[in-house]
Amino acid sequence: MFDFHNKEQAVLRKGILPIVFGIIIAFAGTRLVACAGPVWANQDEQRFLDAYRDYVDDNATDDQLDRADNLYIETVQVLRENYVFEVDTNKFVDDSIAALPKLELKDKSPENVVGEVLDQSLHDLDPHSAYMSEDMFKRLQESTEGSFAGVGIVIAQDEDKQIRIVSPIDDTPAARAGLQPNDRIATIDGHDMKGQPIAEAVRLMRGRVGEPVTLGILRKDKNFEVIIRRAKIEVPSVTAAVIDHDIPYIRVSRFDANTLEQTQDYLQQLKSSVSNPRGIIVDLRRNPGGLLDSAADIADQFLSKGLIVATEGRGERKMRTYEADRSSYFDGTPMVILLDRGSASGAELMAAALRENGRGIIIGERSFGKGSMQRILPLSGGGGVKITTGYYTTPENHIVQGNGVVPDIEVQLKDAEEFDREIDLAHALPPRRRDPRKTITSVAADQCAADIEIDRLGKGGFKAEDQAPNPQTEEIEPKDGDHTSDAEGAENGEAPHDQVLECAVGYFNDGMLAQYRNQVEPLLRAGL
Structure with a gap:
C-alpha cells in the first residue's frame, strides 16, 4: 500500500506508528507523500491551461490563476511518475478539456x-x-484518526454516478438507523447527488x-427520506465476546490508528x-479496510512468522x-475467519494472509x-x-483486486440480492493473478x-447491532448505516439471529459444518 523509498525501507514497521492516512469512503489505505519543487507546464498541459480560462469568473486574479495552473500541472506530473499504469497524458488532457463544457458549478x-x-478525470x-x-x-x-463529526457511513460512486452506501461504521x-449496503443516497438536505x-x-x-441532516434514500423500488443527527464519530473499531463459554470471538470493523x-x-x-479454547472466530464482515499497516499488524497478532502482504x-x-x-495469540487453536461481500481492502488481505499461512479457514461469502x-x-x-499506485499481493502471490477472496x-443467505463489488x-x-482455490462446499445459512x-x-x-448484517433485511427505520435491524425480532422482543456466526460456531462442535473440519485442518497445517 505504501510506496516507501530505499531509506524508508530500512525502518522497521514494528513499534512505529506510520504517518499515514487511510480513506474510509474509498475502502483503501494510503500514504502521505509531499510534492516539492517548481512545476512547469509542457505542451500538453498548456493546452488545458489555455482552455479552462474560458470557464472561470471574469474577475479571477492572476494569483488565483497561478494557483490553479500549479494544481493541474502538479497533478499530471504526479500521475506520470507514480500511477500504477503509464498514463497517456495527452488523452488525460483531452479528457480534462472535454469535461469543461459539462461543468455545473x-x-x-x-x-x-x-x-x-481533476476529480472527474481521476475518477x-x-x-x-x-x-x-x-x-x-x-x-x-x-x-483515519478515528474521530470526526458526521453520520458514520462508507460510500462509493457507482457506474451511474450515484452515491452508494457500501457499509456503515x-x-x-x-x-443504529438501519440503512443497508447498496442503498443509494439520492439527496442530502435537498441537494441532488x-x-x-x-x-x-x-x-x-x-x-x-x-x-x-436529511438523506433521500433509494432502495430497490422504493424511495424515502430519513433525518439523522450528526454526532462525533469516535467509536471502537473492535468488539469481542466469548461464545458458548469456550470460543473467543473478536470483530474488527475497520483498520485505523487505534x-x-x-x-x-x-x-x-x-x-x-x-x-482451553475450542476455537477462535475473527469476524471481518463488512469491514471496508483502512490503514494497511493496521491490518498487517492485527494479522501479525496471530502469526509468528511468514509473509503477510506485499505491494x-x-x-x-x-x-x-x-x-x-x-508472538501469536491462541497458537494452535483452530480459527475461523468470517468474510462477506462488504469485506474490502485490508480485511481481504488479512483474511488471505491468515489462510495462506495455514492459520485459519474462511467461512462466509x-x-x-x-x-x-x-x-x-x-x-x-x-x-x-x-x-x-499499485496492487496488493497475498503471501502466495495472488491478486485480490477484482477477484476478491473466495471462502x-x-x-x-436466504433471498440475497445482487450486490456491486x-x-x-x-x-x-483489471484483475491480475487470482487465487485458483475453490470453495469446498456451499450451505444455506438457515x-x-x-x-x-x-x-x-x-x-x-x-447486541444485535454488533453482529454482522443480513444484507437483504428490510429496515423499518432506515437512516445511514448497515447493521442488522431490530425489526425482525421486534414483534416478539427477540433479537435477530446471526445465522452465519451460528454456522461458524458449528464448525467447532457438532454442527453441520463440523464434517469438514477433519478435511480442512490437515490441509491448513500442511500449508495447502
Whole structure:
C-alpha cells in the first residue's frame, strides 16, 4: 500500500506508528507523500491551461490563476511518475478539456474549476483516484484518526454516478438507523447527488454535532427520506465476546490508528477468560479496510512468522513486503475467519494472509475485491490528490483486486440480492493473478444455524447491532448505516439471529459444518 523509498525501507514497521492516512469512503489505505519543487507546464498541459480560462469568473486574479495552473500541472506530473499504469497524458488532457463544457458549478473560481475537472478525470482512471480540496484533505486525516463529526457511513460512486452506501461504521447514528449496503443516497438536505463527486457528499454530510441532516434514500423500488443527527464519530473499531463459554470471538470493523491497541487489549482479555479454547472466530464482515499497516499488524497478532502482504507497482515491480514477527495469540487453536461481500481492502488481505499461512479457514461469502493501493499526495497550494499506485499481493502471490477472496465454506443467505463489488464499479482496475482455490462446499445459512450463547466483553451484552448484517433485511427505520435491524425480532422482543456466526460456531462442535473440519485442518497445517 505504501510506496516507501530505499531509506524508508530500512525502518522497521514494528513499534512505529506510520504517518499515514487511510480513506474510509474509498475502502483503501494510503500514504502521505509531499510534492516539492517548481512545476512547469509542457505542451500538453498548456493546452488545458489555455482552455479552462474560458470557464472561470471574469474577475479571477492572476494569483488565483497561478494557483490553479500549479494544481493541474502538479497533478499530471504526479500521475506520470507514480500511477500504477503509464498514463497517456495527452488523452488525460483531452479528457480534462472535454469535461469543461459539462461543468455545473456555482463557484467558478479557477481553483474550484480545475479541482472539479481533476476529480472527474481521476475518477475516469479508476474509482479510487480523486482530487481533494483542502477541507476534504483535513477530513481525511480526521477519519483515519478515528474521530470526526458526521453520520458514520462508507460510500462509493457507482457506474451511474450515484452515491452508494457500501457499509456503515459500527455503533454510529447511521448504523443504529438501519440503512443497508447498496442503498443509494439520492439527496442530502435537498441537494441532488446524482453526478456529484464523493467529496461533495462527504462535505454535505459532515457538520456540527447535534445538527440534523436529511438523506433521500433509494432502495430497490422504493424511495424515502430519513433525518439523522450528526454526532462525533469516535467509536471502537473492535468488539469481542466469548461464545458458548469456550470460543473467543473478536470483530474488527475497520483498520485505523487505534485498532491495534484495541485488538491487543481484547485478545489479552479473551486469553484470560478462556483457558482451553475450542476455537477462535475473527469476524471481518463488512469491514471496508483502512490503514494497511493496521491490518498487517492485527494479522501479525496471530502469526509468528511468514509473509503477510506485499505491494506490486507499475510493471509488476515489487515495492514493499510486510513480514510477521510477533508472538501469536491462541497458537494452535483452530480459527475461523468470517468474510462477506462488504469485506474490502485490508480485511481481504488479512483474511488471505491468515489462510495462506495455514492459520485459519474462511467461512462466509466471496469478498468485495478491492486490492489496489492508493497514495495521498499533498499539493503545494493546499489539498491533495489520491492516486492508485499499485496492487496488493497475498503471501502466495495472488491478486485480490477484482477477484476478491473466495471462502473455504460459503454460507448462502436466504433471498440475497445482487450486490456491486469492486469489479462492477466504473473504470475499475483489471484483475491480475487470482487465487485458483475453490470453495469446498456451499450451505444455506438457515440449515446450519443453531442456538449459541454470547457473552460480550466490556459494557453491556452482545447486541444485535454488533453482529454482522443480513444484507437483504428490510429496515423499518432506515437512516445511514448497515447493521442488522431490530425489526425482525421486534414483534416478539427477540433479537435477530446471526445465522452465519451460528454456522461458524458449528464448525467447532457438532454442527453441520463440523464434517469438514477433519478435511480442512490437515490441509491448513500442511500449508495447502
